[in-house]
Amino acid sequence: MPQRRTVTSRSQEPRQRFAEEVRRLREQGGLSLRQLADVLGWDPSTLGKLERGQTLGGPELAQALDRYYGTADFMLTLWELAVADPTQFKEQYRQYMLLEAEAVSLWHFGVSSVHGMVQTSGYARELISAGGHRGEELDLQVEARLGRGTVLAGDEPPRFRTILYEAVLRMALRDRQAWREQLEHLMVIGDQPKTTVQVLPFSAGPFGLDSTEVTFLGLSGGRTVAYTENAHRGELIEESSSVDRLQLAYDSVRDLALSPAESRKFIGQMLEEAPCDPST
Structure with a gap:
């Protein structure tokens, strides 16, 4: 032949x-x-x-x-x-990333980290390197993550809401300046017309998503899917009853969270408490 x-x-x-x-x-x-x-x-x-x-x-x-x-x-x-x-990219993320690019709305709850769309370069680099990536692979992963944020900077960005557990804001980076830049970025993002940033404080007590990082993607046509993840795996959830149960838990978290204005003050206080790099 x-x-x-x-x-x-x-x-x-x-x-x-x-x-x-x-x-x-x-x-x-x-x-x-x-x-x-x-x-x-x-x-x-x-x-x-x-x-x-x-x-x-x-x-x-x-x-x-x-x-x-x-x-x-x-x-x-x-x-x-x-x-x-x-x-x-790992199999578990591929379909989610395609849907994320199409979404008309994204609602997120972060129990351990800032959503990838609103991460700064320094924050993304420390998180990704903590997962074991090094060298060129680390650079590629950071660039890919930062590229996701361009969706929010477009002419017609999706509606975006992120609720961050206080623990996310208490976990400072080794790079002090990078951590300050991330806090500052959250405040800037929260001021954008179609973006809402809220904080769930420790004082809120127990809540239904205490071990679950979740993002809801609202797609054209009215369909909503959910993506849950932890440090080891992610799962795209499309079955409507399962999505509904997660949304009820999310609604209860939102009820416990600080208002956007109170959350901005909270992040501002965290920024005041964040140590400065003595070299700057």
Whole structure:
């Protein structure tokens, strides 16, 4: 049997193929990175990292490329394939990440960490490195996580609510300045029109989600799915009765949480208490 020939020189690996297409379209249009960045309104360094395969960015950037080049949903499709690539992300996260990019609303309760969409670079790096990632893999994971936050920075961001248990705010990072930046970012995020940040204080007492990190994704058409996770595994829950039970528990947590205004004051107090880096 004759050997099967490769019909294209383009990469068959999804992440690399996405990077190749970002560069090919730019060069075909005779644009520099700076010129393309000016047209799209994105940072040129981000576009450079896209072309080198160092980051995937978020769906908003892929859609911006499609609009500019008139490629329908081609770049968005390549982005989705790259995100879903099992060599880049664990199986348990792949379907969730695709749904997260489509969601019209996200409601989150964090019992141990800040939601990935509102994590700063320093915070994400310490959390991911604590899970054992090092070197280039660590850099890729941090870039991918930060790319998720671009959804909230788009022209039509989803409604986003996060309720953080006080323990999340008490677990400071080793990097003092990075921890202050994360607290400051939460305050900025909480001031955005479609974003709500609340704190569940220790004084609220026992609550139904005491061992559960959960995110509810409201999808177009009115369907809601839930994603629960711990340090070892995540589970996408689509069965309506199970989602309803989790939502009832979430509602009870929200009733116990501080109001958005009280939560902002609480985070501000945490910021005042956070130690400064003596070198700054």
